[in-house]
Amino acid sequence: MKDEIDAELREHMQMCIDDNMARGMSREEAGRDARLRFGNPTVMRERVSAEDAALGLESLWQDVRTALRVFVKSPGFSLVVVATLALGIGVNTAIFELLDALRLRALPIAAPSELVELRIVGGNGGFGVTDGPFDNFTVPMWQEVREKHDPLSGVLAWRRSDVLVGKPSESRSVYGLEVSGDFFSVLGVTPWRGRLIEPQDEAGCQLTKVVASYAYWRSQMGGEPITANTTIVAEGRSVQVLGVTPPSFGGMVVGDRFDLAYPTCTPPMPRREMFIYSVMGRLKPGWSVKQASEYFDALSPGLFEKTAPDGYSTEALKSFRAFRLAAYPASAGVSNLRDMYNSSLTILLAIAGLVLLIACANLANLMLARASVRKREVALRMALGASRGRLLRQTLLESALLATCGATLGAVLAQPLSRVLVNSLNTSQNTIHLTIVADWRVMLFAAAAATATCVLFATLPAIGSTNADPVASMKSGERGVIGNRERFSVQRAMVITQIAVSMVLLVGALLFVRSYRNLLTLNPGMRESGITIGYFGFPPPKIRPENLAAYKRQLVDDVRAIPGVQNAAATTNVPLSGSSWSHHVQVGPIDGPSKFTYISPSYFATLGIPLLTGRNFTERDTIDAPLVLVVNQEFIRKYIAAGSPIGQQVHVRPEPRYPERTYEIVGTIPDTKYGGLRDGTTPMAFVPIDQLPVTAQGPGMAMMFASSDQAAAERAVRRMFVEKHPGTNMQFYDFEQGILDNLVGDRMMARLSGFFGTLAGLLVAVGLYGMLSYYLAQRRGEIGIRMALGASRGRVIGSMLRDAGMMLLIGLIAGTVLALFAGRGASSMLFGLKPWDATTLAGAAVLLGLVTLVSSLFPAWRAATVDPITCIRVE
């Protein structure tokens, strides 16, 4: 294209020369005359090619080459820009990828958008027994919905329930998925090997058939072919492996996996108060989620009337009959990770976005500084006839190239960063299995981030640099004063913005770190360290229910007798584990719910909980003795209207397996935490475990034992059980570790917001330092003259610091307002402090003040040590 224009112009010139010679001029004269008329050929070519291809690809390619040449010439600059952008965009993309995996990505099933989940509107309000976070249906409810589901072409039920595999002596539990016969066909999951569970497999309640997940099949079964004779040992017997699910399918829970899936069964006498299933269905064409909800709402009164459990008081049943079913979209499956981390990740994404914004401001400053260095070049090119648009395009293109490089690297970085994030959420008990893939949403996000950053950091300097008047720029060269005030105020505005945004980030970081610290140092009212939790499952032959209490007492005594075990106690509910058990109580005229825990007499001593008044339980508080209670202070506040709590009668409403009872309060303890550290105080009552209703006794128990060497104690307990009670199933957990595991989300927020806050502070320091140094370079002459005229060093330093202080002040005020505004979004995640916590705000302000002081001291000191003579001479 360029050559063609050249050729055209050259031929034109030649024709003019021919003309002139035809008119009788000599060759030299003709050539001179033609060139004179023709004018400057370079300018001409520029102008013609500008007309030709204002948006032509050819010149674009040329601009790209020019840009690349510029990068090669200043590798340091390019490296800093690309690295900053890659990190910024990478971190943002990583967090977005996690959000995407948790929230947006559909399950790997056929037509996921048709999938709906059925739930009781507002949950079951603690009615009956709820097995897990997704268990919204009792067996009778599921049976009803299985019969009547007009809006749904198919329905399925599933639940998480672990399976014991291996010989009884060395059995271990693996993740199990109990599924209805239609589960795989409704989801449209096709077998990887063999066949999957089908309706006819639902026959008996004995485990006889399982389907393995791909991961389990590969790792535990060696990926052997599935035949009619493929079996594994599970739940103590040999069961047939029907087939393998595809690798992409990990069950219905996001971030989870399963090892074995097995069919549900319908027991002849299902427990009607146990919520054990999650129920989903596929919408028929033409039905919306709303219409389906209306259908199930209309169905609800009859359904809940028919499925109401027995053994409850009329009041309790009234709430059950008032339940309403509704349909909810379930294309992305269900997830407690989503519920736990959705807001954390959203806040983190906002924080990372703000960090990127600060980085952009720094880059813009860098570009501005560079533009001023290149001012001469730009001026020269404009004088030689380059159009403003072309130069603007050139500058923008350079930035776009940098941004593209940064974004590409960032997208690559995002994968490992995302994995680090996921791993930071793993706990000792629970590993998260999220597939992190860069799908189109992630790509789109990275591209959008790159575009936004490019616009942010490049446009302003680009416009600024082409705005300059060529003549003035050429004259003043690189040390010009013209237009500096204006440009400098842009830079000031950017530094102020940086300070304000960092203030928000620092406040956030301090809040989350302090909140995590509050949780760590919180005293739950009981001993946490050196406590081991043991879960024991009794082997057959079955012990008669009336003998179970004595057997459990014997086990506790056996454990307490082990040297190294300081104390041990049985309990029906392990505190701070998230589980909960309540009964409805009535004390005189007041009634309401209270937590109930059935414990051995040694429980309070084991956990170091003091008895405030009354007496502790003793061995004599058996099921035949009068029923007794120990209650906490909140129970007294709520239910004891007046007088001493000791001796008060507490009436407990009946429930299935828990008959109506009247207890007498014999002792009181202080308030302790119950389900989790974040929970407030709640009324709690303790009953001797010997007084647990015989109907509620089961062939298993939880025991908590204290020791100074937990590993040794655990080995000793294990050995004792193997010797004296062979065949017992045992699982041990560290109490303190379990509590820490529950804080993993808080830990992530504290760490990441702390990291980002530090990063923001560093970026501000760099930005401020760069800007002040630049300012100093601009004002060298002025400072030199001032000092020559007798200004003291102190005054020079003072004026620089005053300047920085002013920016700091404005930034801090703006930042505080923003932080207060932003803090409202985070208030629910904080523990023990409010988002407008004055100490935190002051702390962040002091930190930023220090950062400002340190980063402005050096330029100021350098300003004050300039030699006036050299300065003025240069000028």
Added chain:
Amino acid sequence: LSGNRIPVVQGTLDLLILKAISDGEFHGLGISRRIEQMTRGAFHVTPGSLFPAVHRMEEAGWLLSQWGESENNRRAKYYRLTRSGKGHLETETGAWKKVVLAMGHALKAT
């Protein structure tokens, strides 16, 4: 340079070029000669104005160009009108006539 030359009136260069090549194919120098001839030597278009203009008009789709041999065996780029160029010439001619008429009336008015 002859004394009766006047600068090309702003905004009329496109119209002049369109008119100049309305009845044939011309190369750059040919267009500038033709304009001189059509205006009896009043307008002289310099290459600095001519080439950016024809390239712009080609981008706009009014002209087509192709390489060919000139009368004295030089390679040259020849320009001719496209259909839309012809249409543009017509509308612009009409508009210009109105301007001339209006200016005439204006200047005749007392």
